[in-house]
Amino acid sequence: MKTLLTSPVVLLAVLLGAVGLATACTASQASTVQTVTITARDLSYAPSLVALRSNVPVRLTLVNEGVLEHDVTVPGLSAGEAVAPSHGTGEHAMVPMTSDTVHVVASRAERATVEFMPQRGSFEFYCAVPGHREAGMRGTIRVM
Secondary structure, three states, X not given: OHHHXXXXXXXXXXXXXXXXXXXXXXXXXXXXXXXXXXXXXXOEEEOOEXXXXXXXXXXXXXXXXXXXXXXXXXXXXXXXXXXXXXXOOOOOOOOOOOOOEEEEEEOOOOEEEEEEOOOOEXXXXXXXXXXXXXXXXXXXXXXX
């Protein structure tokens, strides 16, 4: 008789636990942020290839280990949905930015962060400081 009373209670506890776990997993997945760190050295980025999931928020941090100011400029990557854009200190002449450009600037020995919601596609990123892109300071972001 004791087994019969314990069995439904145990079953109910297991079911409630499963529902709670499923709810927690769904909420956790919905609030997940992709974090990406790009390190700028004078005239190069590491990594130069970044893979992201579409429609999952991104927190991109630019770490500048160079002696010059650098930025990451990504035309076409839906900056209109940017949460926390950083346009730096203005020490370099920025090219005009459109609303579909993600842009973050870090002075030497500093870091800066931008958040955005990526859409599918392949996007070139580069340093907009005059001459840096032409010297090879560029990379690719692939959003799948």
